[in-house]
Amino acid sequence: xxxxxxxxxxxxxxxxxxxxxxxxxxxxxxxxxxxxxxxxxxxxxxxxxxxxxxxxxxxxxxxxxxxxxxxxxxxxxxxxxxxxxxxxxxxxxxxxxxxxxxxxxxxxxxxxxxxxxxxxxxxxxxxxxxxxxxxxxxxxxxxxxxxxxxxxxxxxxxxxxxxxxxxxxxxxxxxxxxxxxxxxxxxxxxxxxxxxxxxxxxxxxxxxxxxxxxxxxxxxxxxxxxxxxxxxxxxxxxxxxxxxxxxxxxxxxxxxxxxxxxxxxxxxxxxxxxxxxxxxxxxxxxxxxxxxxxxxxxxxxxxxxxxxxxxxxxxxxxxxxxxxxxxxxxxxxxxxxxxxxxxxxxxxxxxxxxxxxxxxxxxxxxxxxx
Ligand SMILES: Cc1cc2nc3c(=O)[nH]c(=O)nc-3n(C[C@H](O)[C@H](O)[C@H](O)COP(=O)(O)OP(=O)(O)OC[C@H]3O[C@@H](n4cnc5c(N)ncnc54)[C@H](O)[C@@H]3O)c2cc1C
Numbered sequence: 286x287x288x289x290x291x292x293x294x295x296x297x298x299x300x301x302x303x304x305x306x307x308x309x310x311x312x313x314x315x316x317x318x319x320x321x322x323x324x325x326x327x328x329x330x331x332x333x334x335x336x337x338x339x340x341x342x343x344x345x346x347x348x349x350x351x352x353x354x355x356x357x358x359x360x361x362x363x364x365x366x367x368x369x370x371x372x373x374x375x376x377x378x379x380x381x382x383x384x385x386x387x388x389x390x391x392x393x394x395x396x397x398x399x400x401x402x403x404x405x406x407x408x409x410x411x412x413x414x415x416x417x418x419x420x421x422x423x424x425x426x427x428x429x430x431x432x433x434x435x436x437x438x439x440x441x442x443x444x445x446x447x448x449x450x451x452x453x454x455x456x457x458x459x460x461x462x463x464x465x466x467x468x469x470x471x472x473x474x475x476x477x478x479x480x481x482x483x484x485x486x487x488x489x490x491x492x493x494x495x496x497x498x499x500x501x502x503x504x505x506x507x508x509x510x511x512x513x514x515x516x517x518x519x520x521x522x523x524x525x526x527x528x529x530x531x532x533x534x535x536x537x538x539x540x541x542x543x544x545x546x547x548x549x550x551x552x553x554x555x556x557x558x559x560x561x562x563x564x565x566x567x568x569x570x571x572x573x574x575x576x577x578x579x580x581x582x583x584x585x586x587x588x589x590x591x592x593x594x595x596x597x598x599x600x601x602x603x604x605x606x607x608x609x610x611x612x613x614x615x616x617x618x619x620x621x622x623x624x625x626x627x628x629x630x631x632x633x634x635x636x637x638x639x640x641x642x643x644x645x646x647x648x649x650x651x652x653x654x655x
Contacts, residue, residue: 299324304412305381310341310405313344315491329356343593347397347556349446349610354575365409366392371641399612401648402640416484420493421516425475425506429549432479435500442496443488448482449575450523456569461530470506480523526571534584540608545577562595563587578609617651
């Protein structure tokens with residue numbers, strides 16, 4: 286059976302008119318990033334798994350990463366798709382026309398489908414112009430509410446804002462110990478940290494700092510970096526959270542989104558919810574604040590699925606999503622009803638039955654049995 290006429294790691298020419306490229310689903314993000322850079326473009330989505338994550342996998346999981354705030358998740362980058370459905374039919378719509386109102390958007394349907402509807406073989410991606418000037422700022426503030434206020438001020442005042450990441454002192458302590466580095470601020474230990482990055486065709490530092498001036502009296506510490514080495518050091522405090530927590534214990538990982546207005550109160554409340562169920566548990570929070578996305582990682586000997594349930598029920602009560610970017614898979618299937626109505630789940634099942642009638646594609650993922 287010929288699934289595709291292209292190699293799965295195929296990298297097509299970058300179209301200078303549309304700023305788009307067609308790539309095989311097996312190409313890694315890193316390979317596509319290098320390919321796009323040679324033509325003065327960037328892939329709008331970036332994530333730490335760039336060396337192993339394939340474009341097909343990123344589409345299937347609707348991967349997010351650190352720049353969703355500015356460019357949207359993978360779904361917003363996909364302008365065409367080729368896939369083999371569970372029926373064996375090959376659907377291919379790779380023209381990449383931005384205006385194409387000719388019916389259902391199959392590409393969007395396959396984004397985030399977790400391999401349950403079809404095997405993606407090629408993707409047409411929109412690229413963004415290269416942003417060679419980057420400024421990273423790490424702020425130390427008293428609490429999450431102030432961090433959110435800083436984010437809101439910067440988003441309003443600095444259109445070049447690309448990333449806004451949140452973490453707390455307890456997670457930072459683990460990172461500092463795990464990496465054997467010094468904390469970011471020598472003379473104080475703020476409770477809450479907001480990492481901001483702005484990027485553009487010209488130096489965005491003045492714009493970023495001017496936007497922060499509106500909330501300057503509530504910021505306790507600031508570190509600003511423009512050179513790649515120092516920026517990487519500031520990012521490391523945030524990016525090393527996963528490995529530092531994994532080294533401290535086997536975490537229950539909950540990846541949730543809250544409406545931004547409720548993010549700060551959720552961060553305060555969720556710790557009490559966790560210890561209410563598992564008194565010796567430790568909850569580490571970090572994430573993509575700009576998207577309202579918090580990773581709640583819980584470790585401790587008494588952590589059970591009851592903790593997952595309590596946290597996810599809190600998220601649902603607060604109008605959030607039980608899966609921001611990690612998907613549903615098999616682990617969150619039992620909780621999908623918290624964010625999706627019976628009518629939505631019934632529609633999901635009908636779509637699955639139409640595109641994969643024999644149920645051969647990832648049969649145990651995403652959809653709970655009815
Ligand atoms: C260090 C690290 C950091 C990460 N950071 C982020 C982050 O910030 N944001 C984020 O969103 N994600 C993040 N991830 C998760 C990441 O999105 C996924 O690991 C990656 O995008 C999936 O690509 P993959 O090729 O590894 O797919 P796999 O892990 O192999 O598969 C993932 C799912 O997609 C399906 N699938 C894979 N290929 C296809 C295809 N061609 N057609 C149909 N279905 C397919 C599989 O069946 C499976 O259900 C991170 C992962 C790591 C390891």
